[in-house]
Amino acid sequence: MKLVSSFLLFVLTFGLSGPVMASVLILDRTNHHGFRKTDILKKENGVYFYNNILLGKKLPAEILRSWQSLEKGPAGEKYLACSAGTYSFVKQVKNKKIQVNGCTQGDNYAALVKNIEVVREYAKGRP
Amino acid sequence: MKLPWGRSILLVLVVAGTVLPSAHAAPGDFEVIEQLTQVRSAIKKASNNVSCEVPAVKSCSFASLCGNFSSKTQSMYLYTNASGQAVPNYSMLVNMQTVDACLKKPFKEDLFTDPLLNPEKLFTEKAAGGKAQLKENQKRYNSEFARANGIFKDVQKRLIAYLQSQRTADNSAAIEASIRKIEIVSMNQLSLNDEVLLKTGCEMPNAFYVAQTMAVTVCPQFLGLPDASLFLIIAHELSHAIDPCNSSYGYLQSDKGTFILDPRTSMPESEYSEESHKGYNRFADSVGVDEHPFKEAIACLNSPKVMNVQTPSRASVLKRVDDKMSFIQEKDSESGEEKNSDAQMSRLQSEKEFFEKHHKDLQFCGPITGNGHAQEAFADWLAVQIVEKKIVEIPSSADAKRFAFETQAYSFGRSCANLSQAMNAKAKKIMGKKCETVDEALAKAELKPDHDHSHPKMADRVNSIYLANPGLQKALGCVPDKTRNACK
Numbered sequence: 356m357k358l359v360s361s362f363l364l365f366v367l368t369f370g371l372s373g374p375v376m377a378s379v380l381i382l383d384r385t386n387h388h389g390f391r392k393t394d395i396l397k398k399e400n401g402v403y404f405y406n407n408i409l410l411g412k413k414l415p416a417e418i419l420r421s422w423q424s425l426e427k428g429p430a431g432e433k434y435l436a437c438s439a440g441t442y443s444f445v446k447q448v449k450n451k452k453i454q455v456n457g458c459t460q461g462d463n464y465a466a467l468v469k470n471i472e473v474v475r476e477y478a479k480g481r482p
Numbered sequence: 483m484k485l486p487w488g489r490s491i492l493l494v495l496v497v498a499g500t501v502l503p504s505a506h507a508a509p510g511d512f513e514v515i516e517q518l519t520q521v522r523s524a525i526k527k528a529s530n531n532v533s534c535e536v537p538a539v540k541s542c543s544f545a546s547l548c549g550n551f552s553s554k555t556q557s558m559y560l561y562t563n564a565s566g567q568a569v570p571n572y573s574m575l576v577n578m579q580t581v582d583a584c585l586k587k588p589f590k591e592d593l594f595t596d597p598l599l600n601p602e603k604l605f606t607e608k609a610a611g612g613k614a615q616l617k618e619n620q621k622r623y624n625s626e627f628a629r630a631n632g633i634f635k636d637v638q639k640r641l642i643a644y645l646q647s648q649r650t651a652d653n654s655a656a657i658e659a660s661i662r663k664i665e666i667v668s669m670n671q672l673s674l675n676d677e678v679l680l681k682t683g684c685e686m687p688n689a690f691y692v693a694q695t696m697a698v699t700v701c702p703q704f705l706g707l708p709d710a711s712l713f714l715i716i717a718h719e720l721s722h723a724i725d726p727c728n729s730s731y732g733y734l735q736s737d738k739g740t741f742i743l744d745p746r747t748s749m750p751e752s753e754y755s756e757e758s759h760k761g762y763n764r765f766a767d768s769v770g771v772d773e774h775p776f777k778e779a780i781a782c783l784n785s786p787k788v789m790n791v792q793t794p795s796r797a798s799v800l801k802r803v804d805d806k807m808s809f810i811q812e813k814d815s816e817s818g819e820e821k822n823s824d825a826q827m828s829r830l831q832s833e834k835e836f837f838e839k840h841h842k843d844l845q846f847c848g849p850i851t852g853n854g855h856a857q858e859a860f861a862d863w864l865a866v867q868i869v870e871k872k873i874v875e876i877p878s879s880a881d882a883k884r885f886a887f888e889t890q891a892y893s894f895g896r897s898c899a900n901l902s903q904a905m906n907a908k909a910k911k912i913m914g915k916k917c918e919t920v921d922e923a924l925a926k927a928e929l930k931p932d933h934d935h936s937h938p939k940m941a942d943r944v945n946s947i948y949l950a951n952p953g954l955q956k957a958l959g960c961v962p963d964k965t966r967n968a969c970k
């Protein structure tokens with residue numbers, strides 16, 4: 356017997372060491388064969404960074420839309436098992452951190468990756 | 483000897499020197515790009531000489547297998563067989579893609595030119611470099627998929643035969659249910675327009691079994707591997723259909739011959755209605771831990787002397803659910819959005835009750851307990867039983883050795899410490915302060931990934947399960963580690 360688990364775990368941490376001036380979003384995933392990939396989006400003093408690549412103070416509307424969707428975090432999903440892999444999504448604003456864990460499958464995860472892709476392509480300079 | 487796909491194109495590139503930094507690079511990047519150009523050139527030079535020889539494996543250990551590749555840390559491919567099927571250095575593939583992204587993709591041409599290793603080239607004209615090339619790439623995917631599908635069918639037949647051979651008066655019903663669960667599995671042929679699937683499950687080299695769809699997916703990045711590598715990968719994934727977690731699912735069949743998971747064996751009552759399985763009949767029953775046809779092997783694999791699987795306690799699993807609940811409550815008190823959370827809370831409550839009721843059969847389920855080691859150890863163990871039977875049928879000892887070696891070879895690039903550490907260090911050196919490495923970023927965010935415990939280490943799996951198998955030991959001609967015994 357087994358249950359359908361949304362496999363979403365939230366961890367809420369207050370009072371991290373020292374004040375953090377930036378807001379950071381991290382998508383870190385490891386697949387069934389152990390391969391790992393991480394994307395880091397950061398906004399510091401009004402300046403946007405993707406994996407430490409400077410994107411500037413203003414983002415084109417389409418890129419900004421993806422960034423803002425990412426700030427909302429992933430939506431939960433029903434899954435029997437995280438067959439393809441698992442992810443951790445971290446949102447850290449000031450001294451508050453939220454971590455959500457889930458499966459690297461399904462429409463909601465795909466939407467998350469798609470938004471990351473938009474930012475990544477922009478960072479590479481070929482939107 | 484045939485060269486791996488794309489090698490000839492690569493040689494032309496090196497000779498013609500067409501690898502130039504693009505205009506996207508910022509002025510300060512040129513020094514780094516110059517450094518990367520040199521690294522890429524060295525890699526290409528080192529990659530021209532890929533060994534087709536199966537190395538001597540002295541001791542039956544992962545470290546001994548990896549030791550044969552210490553001189554290959556600069557090479558894109560670690561091994562190629564006579565059919566041109568090649569094992570990529572996957573650490574290099576992943577690391578160089580990270581470096582390229584960090585430097586805003588400074589080169590027109592990817593280091594690895596094989597479209598299977600850059601799945602984007604299988605579904606976009608732009609990435610493929612034109613319509614004709616896209617068509618060519620898709621043709622290659624289809625032919626490699628057909629090869630993998632042939633191997634899948636062979637593995638499936640052998641797995642069913644193996645289950646038949648294990649039938650006794652006591653386990654007959656469990657064997658029957660297990661055979662039926664294996665029979666309904668098929669290979670998932672990716673639709674090459676399906677960006678979503680490619681970008682999610684196949685974002686990186688991967689293969690997996692999904693119980694809901696009864697399908698094994700082998701991602702494009704694995705499809706160029708030698709037959710024997712694919713044989714082991716597929717045998718492992720197919721074995722998941724009856725692993726100590728998935729075995730507890732039942733399946734139902736409609737009159738039209740379609741199958742679904744029996745919701746009564748897979749979710750709390752509050753999560754499904756009678757309508758959801760109306761018109762479906764019993765097809766394959768749930769097999770609990772105590773009735774599993776390989777329960778002795780499972781106990782042996784989980785024991786301290788083999789994989790030492792630490793199954794999370796009932797209390798700790800329940801605490802995970804409680805943590806979720808208190809998070810939702812905290813969020814409520816912050817935002818005041820109570821309505822939204824009511825449904826989530828009642829769902830978590832039913833999950834909790836379901837787990838309390840079925841703890842025994844759920845204890846090995848990674849997605850629920852956070853520890854998938856028992857499932858992985860079992861899939862490795864059953865896969866190696868099938869590999870052993872296959873090896874016995876190979877008449878020449880040289881061919882048997884090659885097959886045994888190739889079953890293991892695909893994991894070297896990612897899991898051999900000598901190879902992955904060399905590539906990680908190189909990537910870090912090139913990126914310098916320009917881009918944070920994963921470890922730096924995660925340390926800064928104080929992130930502890932929840933998936934750390936989902937898989938046992940590859941070296942432990944190879945040493946304790948694959949290389950503990952007498953058939954594999956004999957074929958490789960290696961000296962067994964006397965402290966490790968194969969589970970029966």
Ligand SMILES: [Zn+2]
Pocket residue numbers: 387718719722857858861
């Ligand atoms: Zn597995």
